[in-house]
Amino acid sequence: MQPTTPIIIIAVLAFVLEILIAFWTERDLRRLKHRNYSQFSRYHRLHVNFNQLSVILLIITGWQLAKGHYALMLGTYLIVLLGDTFKWHRIWQAAKN
16 A cells, blocks of 8 residues: 555655754754753753654654554654654753743
8 A cells, every 4th residue: 555645745744844853953952052051961861862762753653654554654753743843942942041
C-alpha cells in the first residue's frame, strides 16, 4: 500500500519544520550559554533528555514506515515535533530574558 499524497505533503512539511526548530534550538542554546551559564546547564539537560526521547520515537517512526503504517508514522512524527516545539519554546523564552 502506497502513502497518499496528503500524508506525503504533511510529512515533508513536518520534516522541514523539524529542521528549522532544531536550528533555532541550537541558536538559542548558544545565546543562553553566553548570557547565563547556570540556566544554560539546566536547559541543556532538558535538550539532551528530549533528544533521547526523540531518538526512541524516531526509531518507532522508522519501524512504522517500514511496515507501511503511514498514518501511524505521521502521528508519531507529529508527537516528536510537538515535543521539540515545546523544548524550543522553553529555551527561547530563557534566552530572550
